Amino acid sequence: MSIDWAALGSVFGVSLAVTVALVGLFTLGIVGLSKQGTATATAGGSASLARTGAYACFALCAAAVAYGIFLIVA
Template sequence: MKIDWAALGSVFGVSLVATVVLVGLFTLGIVGLSKQESASAQSGGSAVLARTGAYACFALCAAAVTYGIYLIVV
């Protein structure tokens, strides 16, 4: 049995980058929601912006997970 180390390294690198990006997006979403609560006490405009950004981050996470499931199934 021969292992293609270049392909294995490529898969490792792509999965590492994808994991870091997804965790980063989810973290930004949670930070946006926490900032939304503190921003709503100060002014209304930045609270809407924080909530919209957080929802956008969560939507990107869901899209990436959905695309990954699509790649596995198809």
């Protein structure tokens, strides 16, 4: 029995990078929604921009998860 350490390392690296990216995107979405309340008090245009950015981050997270499920099922 032989372990392909290079393949294992590449899988680990890609998994780590994708996990950090997804957590970062989700965090940006949460921050965008939290800034929506403070942006409403200061300027109306910033609130809609913050909400739109947050929804875009959440949509990218959902797309990445859906793609991962697609890869597992296919």
